[in-house]
Amino acid sequence: MIFESHAHYDDSAFDLDRxxxxxxxxxxxxxxxxxxxxxxxxxxxxxxxxxxxxFIYGAVGIHPDEVGELDEASFEWLRKQCSxxxxxxxxxxxxxxxxxxxxxxxxxxxxxxxxxxxxxxGLPVIVHSRxxxxxxxxxVKKAHTSELRGVIHCFSYSPELAEEYVDMGYYIxxxxxxxxxxxxxxxxxxxxxxxxxxxxxxxxxxxxxEPNRGKRNSSLNLPYTARAVAELKEIEVExxxxxxxxxxxxxxxxxxxxxxL
Ligand code: NI
Numbered sequence: 001m002i003f004e005s006h007a008h009y010d011d012s013a014f015d016l017d018r019x020x021x022x023x024x025x026x027x028x029x030x031x032x033x034x035x036x037x038x039x040x041x042x043x044x045x046x047x048x049x050x051x052x053x054x055f056i057y058g059a060v061g062i063h064p065d066e067v068g069e070l071d072e073a074s075f076e077w078l079r080k081q082c083s084x085x086x087x088x089x090x091x092x093x094x095x096x097x098x099x100x101x102x103x104x105x106x107x108x109x110x111x112x113x114x115x116x117x118x119x120x121x122g123l124p125v126i127v128h129s130r131x132x133x134x135x136x137x138x139x140v141k142k143a144h145t146s147e148l149r150g151v152i153h154c155f156s157y158s159p160e161l162a163e164e165y166v167d168m169g170y171y172i173x174x175x176x177x178x179x180x181x182x183x184x185x186x187x188x189x190x191x192x193x194x195x196x197x198x199x200x201x202x203x204x205x206x207x208x209x210e211p212n213r214g215k216r217n218s219s220l221n222l223p224y225t226a227r228a229v230a231e232l233k234e235i236e237v238e239x240x241x242x243x244x245x246x247x248x249x250x251x252x253x254x255x256x257x258x259x260x261l
Contacts, residue, residue, distance in 0.1 A: 001031035003248040004219040006201035010045035013205035038063035050086040059089040064096040067110040088252040090118035091126025115143040125150035176209030
């Protein structure tokens with residue numbers, strides 16, 4: 001069964017048919033979904049989804065584009081939400097120098113604080129990094145402890161960098177981009193990575209894989225991503241689905257003392 005390790009079903013792109021899409025996901029073998037928040041408001045919406053749907057879990061965190069809304073009071077509120085029973089990670093957090101919406105120092109500050117929060121609570125981190133390769137690596141290295149676990153979501157950097165993260169025990173999130181013809185670097189990353197370090201994700205509503213590139217994405221497209229990974233690694237797609245599911249469970253549910261199945 002497929003484990004969707006990173007989705008944004010609270011996004012307004014799903015306002016007209018959220019219920020239908022999620023029902024279809026369940027029917028098509030998407031067994032577990034981690035809905036990832038990005039702003040204070042989306043934390044609330046994510047928690048509501050985890051309450052409504054038995055197969056949806058949540059990640060609580062503030063995306064680098066949105067860290068301007070954080071202060072000590074809202075950070076305290078965030079900490080409280082992390083103890084909700086279905087919260088399985090702190091995320092997504094990190095650095096984004098592509099959109100560059102907030103000052104780099106402010107992005108780094110709240111990235112550090114949120115990584116420390118995850119460490120304190122025994123939760124894994126979901127790291128977002130765009131055009132900030134070296135600064136992200138430096139921050140993750142600084143925060144690294146033997147207990148802090150996580151995933152570098154929607155990985156877009158080199159095989160060498162992927163190796164650095166894997167050496168620290170991180171998982172690498174692989175999304176629809178791996179199906180794009182021109183994604184040469186990411187294909188190299190997938191070939192090189194042990195399957196035991198890969199998570200499947202959509203980042204929906206964004207980044208739909210081929211043949212649905214450019215359309216609204218959903219977890220229903222995950223089989224295309226799984227197939228692309230299987231082809232690159234020259235293994236059966238069933239093995240990709242089985243191992244990546246076990247990986248996601250190990251990452252998200254290890255500290256929860258619960259086995260949802
Ligand atoms: Ni995301």
